[in-house]
Amino acid sequence: xxxxxxxxxxxxxxxxxxxxxxxxxxxxxxxxxxxxxxxxxxxxxxxxxxxxxxxxxxxxxxxxxxxxxxxxxxxxxxxxxxxxxxxxxxxxxxxxxxxxxxxxxxxxxxxxxxxxxxxxxxxxxxxxxxxxxxxxxxxxxxxxxxxxxxxxxxxxxxxxxxxxxxxxxxxxxxxxxxxxxxxxxxxxxxxxxxxxxxxxxxxxxxxxxxxxxxxxxxxxxxxxxxxxxxxxxxxxxxxxxxxxxxxxxxxxxxxxxxxxxxxxxxxxxxxxxxxxxxxxxxxxxxxxxxxxxxxxxxxxxxxxxxxxxxxxxxxxxxxxxxxxxxxxxxxxxxxxxxxxxxxxxxxxxxxxxxxxxxxxxxxxxxxx
Amino acid sequence: xxxxxxxxxxxxxxxxxxxxxxxxxxxxxxxxxxxxxxxxxxxxxxxxxxxxxxxxxxxxxxxxxxxxxxxxxxxxxxxxxxxxxxxxxxxxxxxxxxxxxxxxxxxxxxxxxxxxxxxxxxxxxxxxxxxxxxxxxxxxxxxxxxxxxxxxxxxxxxxxxxxxxxxxxxxxxxxxxxxxxxxxxxxxxxxxxxxxxxxxxx
Numbered sequence: 001x002x003x004x005x006x007x008x009x010x011x012x013x014x015x016x017x018x019x020x021x022x023x024x025x026x027x028x029x030x031x032x033x034x035x036x037x038x039x040x041x042x043x044x045x046x047x048x049x050x051x052x053x054x055x056x057x058x059x060x061x062x063x064x065x066x067x068x069x070x071x072x073x074x075x076x077x078x079x080x081x082x083x084x085x086x087x088x089x090x091x092x093x094x095x096x097x098x099x100x101x102x103x104x105x106x107x108x109x110x111x112x113x114x115x116x117x118x119x120x121x122x123x124x125x126x127x128x129x130x131x132x133x134x135x136x137x138x139x140x141x142x143x144x145x146x147x148x149x150x151x152x153x154x155x156x157x158x159x160x161x162x163x164x165x166x167x168x169x170x171x172x173x174x175x176x177x178x179x180x181x182x183x184x185x186x187x188x189x190x191x192x193x194x195x196x197x198x199x200x201x202x203x204x205x206x207x208x209x210x211x212x213x214x215x216x217x218x219x220x221x222x223x224x225x226x227x228x229x230x231x232x233x234x235x236x237x238x239x240x241x242x243x244x245x246x247x248x249x250x251x252x253x254x255x256x257x258x259x260x261x262x263x264x265x266x267x268x269x270x271x272x273x274x275x276x277x278x279x280x281x282x283x284x285x286x287x288x289x290x291x292x293x294x295x296x297x298x299x300x301x302x303x304x305x306x307x308x309x310x311x312x313x314x315x316x317x318x319x320x321x322x323x324x325x326x327x328x329x330x331x332x333x334x335x336x337x338x339x340x341x342x343x344x345x346x347x348x349x350x351x352x353x354x355x356x357x358x359x360x361x362x363x364x365x366x367x368x
Numbered sequence: 369x370x371x372x373x374x375x376x377x378x379x380x381x382x383x384x385x386x387x388x389x390x391x392x393x394x395x396x397x398x399x400x401x402x403x404x405x406x407x408x409x410x411x412x413x414x415x416x417x418x419x420x421x422x423x424x425x426x427x428x429x430x431x432x433x434x435x436x437x438x439x440x441x442x443x444x445x446x447x448x449x450x451x452x453x454x455x456x457x458x459x460x461x462x463x464x465x466x467x468x469x470x471x472x473x474x475x476x477x478x479x480x481x482x483x484x485x486x487x488x489x490x491x492x493x494x495x496x497x498x499x500x501x502x503x504x505x506x507x508x509x510x511x512x513x514x515x516x517x518x519x520x521x522x523x524x525x526x527x528x529x530x531x532x533x534x535x536x537x538x539x540x541x542x543x544x545x546x547x548x549x550x551x552x553x554x555x556x557x558x559x560x561x562x563x564x565x566x567x568x569x570x
Binding site for chain 2 (some may be wrong): 008011012014015016017018019042043044045046047048049050051052053054055056057058059060061064065067068069071072073184187188190191
């Protein structure tokens, strides 16, 4: 997000409606220190904080405050007491004041006021529940007949009994609370984990989107590259064609071959088959092109052609030709063998279309 | 709801939170008095069930007691902090339970804001518990219905703008714009309130 977008997100952020990612972005922007944005955000937060005032205010439940204050001062003040008080005994033993004071110290004074006169002693409702009844009746029964002097001992033992009951009730309460807290914490952890998982899922989605975007871009690039290649090949073709055209223009090419200081020349003389005939060959070593010109050869019978051979260790065809009206023969030679290896040139008469190897009589021959 | 709303609930002083952070129970009691009507209303609106709301409110206040030292005045007013905390706990609770107190429909018929419309503007003036409420109602009334709906869904249902977009089947950009425009208008309309809240008028 750029700054304008961040600024625009502030109202959404204040309302708590941004997705986690943009929200983090806003937070880090604010943390980096941007007084205008901070000021704006406070205005929006102030506005959002006013929204609930639009609701018809209701009064919190009457007992809630007292309950909260009690929970505040309970030994495990971190935890809210359940809305439904767990058991009457639990309320009985809750230390009335000050957090962080061990409960047991608070208990003795509390129970001291409770024990009834010894001869009217009845196990309390709590005691009936929490203690095994079998232990109690014999004691109370036998005590009823004892002299008054022993009622003190009875009071003491009842006091001990109640202390035990209280302790056990407190233990139950603490266990219940611990479980409740654990449950609430588990639920919160679960909710958090769910949020995190969906966050990760979103990130994965985004990465996959990015990847497929990158892939399609790559494909496009490859396609473009392919097109470029094809164009390049076409251009090369054109260049070659142009070059060929240029080289292929006989007059220019002959002139070039003649004028090249590197060109080599051979003169060919007629054999017995054509005693008056003669010919010349010019070859240009670097382009391996050449020009052949022959005169005074006998006219060709139908279905025959003259074929020029460059002879290295074996004859290699250098082209076929027929005679023009002036009985002249010309060949523009291409792709002669390595000029340094050519020993001679020769001309033979061959069936129309020529042959890979000479088959007919030789009419002209000469060393290079 | 006929109980008089304490005027003091408009603002919680930052130093009160500081005293709570220091373990001052009297300060905490005062903070409770000042903020609980609003938080209770808010939490009930989101959770939708009175017993559940009371239970949650207790958790919220105990968290306030424990975490008052986390409050940072630089990041907003105490009331904004309390409202944010209560709102997010309530939304967490609703989400964790997988249920919503109020109908999840986007219909404004369920929302208090539309109650307002139904009863007519003049009646509202009379019904408003105090000036603050009258001002807020007035500000809400100036919003087009769709903008108010977006605000409701964001604020009370705890939906992100992406979720609202999905819920209403309206393009994301449109939702963002609606919320932004609505918040701008509310900010302007409620300026006296948040200025007081931010302590700018003192």
